[in-house]
Amino acid sequence: MTKVATPPKKSSGKGAQGGGRRGGGRQEWSPEKASAYWKRNLRLIGVLLAIWFVVSYLLGLILANMLYGVRIGQLPMSFWFAQQGAIFVFVILIFVYCWLMDRIDKEFDVHE
């Protein structure tokens, strides 16, 4: 096996000083904090993927026949979601994720 990358700070070892690139002023890093950070990330991913599922699979495909009579502009709603709407939402979802993760990273002091 080849040598694996060693992270600058490990989750084990209480009080291991984080980062180091920018020197002092870092918060203390602990396994509890790592797990809290990861949970926040997972929750955000969960919410965004739920929206991702609803706009593409649910509104576009699964309920396609049911929503056929409802209109967006001149198009059946399911058709609009399947050929336009879901794609717009996808783009927004990624940027929202980037933006909220920026804030979470700063809050936990793990930003680059």
Place this chain on the structure above:
Amino acid sequence: MSDVQLWTYIVVAITFAFYIWIGYTNRVRDTKGFYVAGQGVPAVANGAATAADWMSAASFISMAGLISTMGFDGAIYLLGWTGGYVLLALLLAPYLRKFGKYTVPDFVGDRYYSQTARLIAAIATIVVSLTYVAGQMRGVGIVFSRFVGLPIEWGVVVGMAIVAFFAMLGGMKGITWTQVAQYAVLIVAYLIPAVAIGVVLTGNPIPQLSFTFSDIVPRLNAVQIDLGFKEYTQPFQSKTQLDVLAITIALMVGTAGLPHVITRFYTTPTVRAARYSAGWALLFIALLYTTAPAIAAFARYNLIDTLQNATVANVIEGEKQNIYELVYPDGTPVTWATSWQRTGLLAFYDKNGDGKIELRPGAAFQGRNFKAPTDGPNEVFFDNDIIVLANPEIAQLAPIVIALVAAGGLAAALSTASGLLLAMSSAVSHDIYYRILRPTATERQRMIAGRTMILIAILFAGYFGINPPGFVSQVVAMAFGLAAASNFPAILLGIFDKRANTAGAIWGMSVGLVFTLAMILMMKSNVIFGTPAPLLNDFMGISAEGIGTIGMILNFVVAFVVSRMTAPPPQEIQELVESVRIPRGAQVVEGAH
């Protein structure tokens, strides 16, 4: 030489000179530059490069035409080829960037501390990329032959020479910056005719808006009913709902598992930039992907409308097909119809001799024999590709725009081909040669291996571009199923399931890959092995295009269960997983190499 041809020569020559110049100024000397562009690509540029890397000749030339024929069901491509970026951005890209090494097998091999896992991932990379790249080289040849009048073979050779130049000199760095330029060319080439045809038909310059708010789609629906088709917007006419769902999942997850796309996220300077570049990539892709359905509906409406109003003025006996010269009611000739009949992509046959060409459901001809009409009422054959290719002429745009479309098609094919070639050759030169066979190789030996493998891969792809096996176009879409069933679950579990171990990954990937491959071979046995009928029609209602979804589920289940039944991964691997989950320290990894 016609005006169009002259302009095509000029525009293609200028863009190619530009690519070569970029390739030359971005040449590299070390493996880090060669495989991950020195990890110095800004988020927006990486987004544009990813978009060009991702959007192939098929996206550019064929997709709008496919949607135009499939109507609602075209959503499998629109959703399937965009939704995967959300998975990439949220589930893979940031963590792989933090890991920081060069390839997908790098991560799989290190995370699962196993050379076997590394080898399987490398083989999956080669199989996936190879099925994909042959079609790209063919695409280059076809665009050359259609627009420049060069034989397909020579078109492929020119394409190979260009890719070889910037890929061998610049590796990932050269490819990245060339792709940025190629994105600019292809998106401009796609949008100009789309805007123009939208203005002609609806008076609105923004295709996305006129598609949704003008009455063009309701009119198309009405005329489809008149002609005996179903409404254009009616779901599940060409495929069942279950199959549409399975195909969409396979394409989405496959996108997130394609090695040449994943590798792009190793090239950013930070984890944060990797996240944002996924957003930019999808924004750039969405520009084309939300325009395509508009083009599809506009072009279909225009085709039907023209044929309904035009009358046959003259028929020229041809060797392969009769050329019908049509005129509009006011007596002006329908020139695009005549010129595209000459390419064999459009064919008419006035079966009932009423002086009108009628588009109806069903096949017009027996196969592609345009001298042998069927008994059905349909009198029109059109290749899906003309929906995009004939657009500029239908909208009566200047010859320079037609030339631009040619350059755009070439940009789309070349950028995707170069990304695939690099992914394929790095699986051999980096993963198999350096990481498995010769870990002691020097930097110089590794660079030579990298460049040699790119050259071999180009020759290989070129050979298949010139002599395409009959089933290539049939299996390209299956590359996604294979990627979905092999790489994606292994990487995802590697990040999100700390308990996932070697045995789980190897068994999961093997089962997913073998199941998917076997199903595809059985369902496509008529085109691959020449059996009279496919050995298997579908798997519980799911076709070969969607079978990767089942392969992916199998991979997940097997990997999860086997991991629980065997020993947990060692402490250092668990620490590796901890470290990829946190952004800080993205740059540290290079020291470990």
